[in-house]
Amino acid sequence: MDNVFFTPYIGPDYQQGYQGKKILALGESHYINDDEEGRDHFRNYPQLKDFTNDMIRSYFDYLRRKQQNPNEKQEQGWMRTYTKFARAFHNGDLSYAGIISLWEHIAFYNYIQEPAPNTRVSPAKELFVKYEAPFWEVVRACQPDLIIIWGLRLWDNLPFKKESHGEHLFRISGTANDLSVLALPITHPSAPSFAYQTMYNKLTAALS
Secondary structure, eight states, X not given: OTTOSSOOEEOTTGGGOBTTBOEEEXXXXXXXXXXXXXXXXXXXXXXXXXXXXXXXXXXXXXXXXXXXXXXXXXXXXXXXXXXXXXXXXXXXXXXXXXXXXXXXXXXXXXXXXXXXXXXXXXXXXXXHHHTHHHHHHHHHHHOOSEEEEEOHHHHHHOOSEEEEOSSSOEEEEOSSSSOEEEEEEEOOTTSTTOOHHHHHHHHHHHHO
């Protein structure tokens, strides 16, 4: 994956899949605060290549602490997004151990391969075109059966060919290659409108 900067997280049980399907969750971008070293010149800091995987590891550490101590308070706001996404596969009801297990069976990648200063900044339109090639490198490497796309803003900006593939599902293909894969765009898990029942129904249908 020569053009990929932020190495995608690939769960240790990814090849087994979840319900027999290899799933790639696709986020929009990482957020690194304005004053954090390396944001503006992030490619000068190769340790940031592990940002995605370091983030997932810190999330797992929190969940394991939460298992042992329900009063654990060190949750960061972004972690709730990852918890809500995992629980949507079980209509909102999934233990901390179950959340870890689900994440260990899927992969995660952020489409925009440069950091944004905060969650309120939408990437420039040209970045979605710029980072199409790295995305397809990840698809070629991971060979997912289904990509779950976090948020309609990301979905609307993706520069792919999109063909309807039944209710809620699409087949997306590259503009400069012959790759294609099924995709399910969903409400972003951080959004107030994210509803477990709705997401569970969509996910169940997509995995059937």
